[in-house]
Amino acid sequence: GRCGDSPWRGYSGNMAGEDRYGTFVPEDVPIYSKQGQKIWRRRLTWFFAIAVCFCGFVFVVVQVSSYFLKSWGSSNKSMLPSSTQLFPTDMTRLMDQSVSPCSDFYEYACGTFINNHKLKPDQLEFAHAWDGVERNNTKRLLPIIAHSDSNAGVFYRSCMNTSAINSLGISPLKPFIKQVEAVKDLVSLTVVVYWWHKANVVVFYDWSVESNPDKPEESALYLMQGGITFPSPNFYISSEPSMKLKREGYKRVATDVLSKVCKIMTNCDVATWPKVAAERSLEVETALAERFASAQEQRVERAQPYDIQELEKLCPALHLKRFINAMAGTYHSQADTIADKITIMIRNSPYFESMNKYLVKADLDSIKAYLLFRLAFVLGADMDKEMEDTGFMLQRIVTGQVKKVPRWKKCMHAAINALPDDVGKLFVNNFFSTKRKMAAEHMLMRLKLAFKEDLLRVDWMQNSTKQAALEKLHVMFFAIGRPSYWNYYNGVYLMDDKYLWNGLQLSEWYIKHSFKRLTRKTDPHRWGSTSPTMVDAFYSYTANGLYVPAGILQEPFFSASFPLPRNFGALGGILGHEITHGFDDQGRKFGGRGTLSNWWTVADSRRFEEKARCIEHFYSSFEVDGRHVNGLLTLGENIADMGGVKISYEALQSVMQEKFHRKSTKDEDKLFFLSWAQNWCTVERRKAEELQLLTDEHSPNKLRVNGPLMNFESFAEAYSCPAGSYMNPRQRCEMW
16 A cells, blocks of 8 residues: 555544554455465466466456557657647646756656645645545535435544534443443453454454465455554654653543543543553553564564464463454354354564453552543544544644544545445446546556566576466456455445444444454455545555555546556555556565465575565665664555555556557656656644654655665666766665
């Protein structure tokens, strides 16, 4: 996915990456591994069989090309807008042409936009392409959803019904608060944890249902670290003055939130308890954060399988068997024993073991304070204005966001999060054409063919490894525009005047839907909670599939009226990025069917790691405001960026040869690279930049442009950059 899908971009005020009503990811989230891999090789005859398959694939590509290429160029003589203007005006107005493209291509491509665009008070950042398209998509959808009789329409109107929301105040919290007040020990605590998770309030740990990497046709229940409010454990444990100030901000906000909670509690002293409880809540969250794996560790760590007996021994104080069976509830006829029958995968098992020791000794009053703050902070974002405003203050402290987003925008995003398929149907039916889908399919076929040809040219891989890579590429599938079938949210009945209740009902529906999947075969074509309205694209390791929502197939990423270099530079680079994820430092650990398998020879694996280290060190050498980019955290995305630009450029050359019987000219190459660069023209607040460096697996936007191009000789040739100049260094890194 794109840079910018960071946890702090939510609209609920829930900053630790917890979407209130579902997450923007396909069903099969990547599972990483460094161990337990088995050698997987095929006989050499497979190599030739795959080559034959690709010959058939090439034939299909050529056959469909004649139709699509007619709409992919403005002229048979020139791919450029006119003979007098190298770039169209909608691109030049972003550029700073006083900057040499060989000294800083990002500033050259985006400088005027960055210097002149003013963020609105409710914005953390504004990416010209991504956020511009999202804004346009949302505005087009708004009148349709606002008047729709669908669940999405009802949900949106219930969110906009602020008079009904304000009249309730925080009274909906009363039954939850009574449960906390009744907690006497760790056994009764399990009941509260269950109800909190059922309401999508993550405490102590998080969970999901995903494919089993050892058996991708089966689903598994994943348990992982979770339950903190700040977006990174660094906020709790760093000694930096700025982090200390944020912790003080947490205590102020928590005191205000808990003061409101205190008023509806039994026997609560509002003069003293809220401040003490805020301190205790922060202490509990700090204890959890100290046990968290870092973002860098999480990216590469493989989830470990446990049966329920092993899990109960690992962390008996959590009573996870009771929790799992309770979550299964009435969704299975034998819910009381479901934990004994399913596959359970643990991410960061030391976290659970250490947290168990902590809970055994923890003060129960501190645990209760933590539970009450998490409840009120997360659900409070959907309650009356006073509670919503109080919670937003912490968002402001962390991110620098000055104002809340407008109510209509918050409600639109809430509807998309809560009911992605309902909203997706409305978008696809009104704004997405079959012709656009087929054009995207054709582009993906050209990119796939370019990657295949690149694999055949690679000189550092032995034939057995190439054979496996070609097989994986061959079976990689594309899901474009929309899922093959829609969720209809059966059994969900929403009301215009019950926003929070609607959200809780949908949360329960998602739990039911997720636990049902545990006893069924996985469907790699299922989109999960990814909405077709999303402006993004995704690759799944365990499905070996690429998902392209309809939302991204819009200008400035793609248009039938754009010249070929612009379409391939913008959309082609993004889709090429996603294809390359199948062969990045984690994707290479999965086979074509999504199974964790080591299909690399020892020598080829060593050579891959050498090339990966070059890329890691290259990106780690860059600083943003005195902080180094984490080249290991961003390694997979950097490999994908570098590969995406290269294979899209090579695909462009193939199409140019087919249509014009020549390669692209220098001017056409300039347009290609500028189109790639302007994907990332972004203005952002400084706090948002700092947070990205801590938590985001993508490099900063400037480096997403300059990094791949500095390592691509064709860019230097297009812009005539002298050897040794900033954008044409003498030493380069290359993977694909």
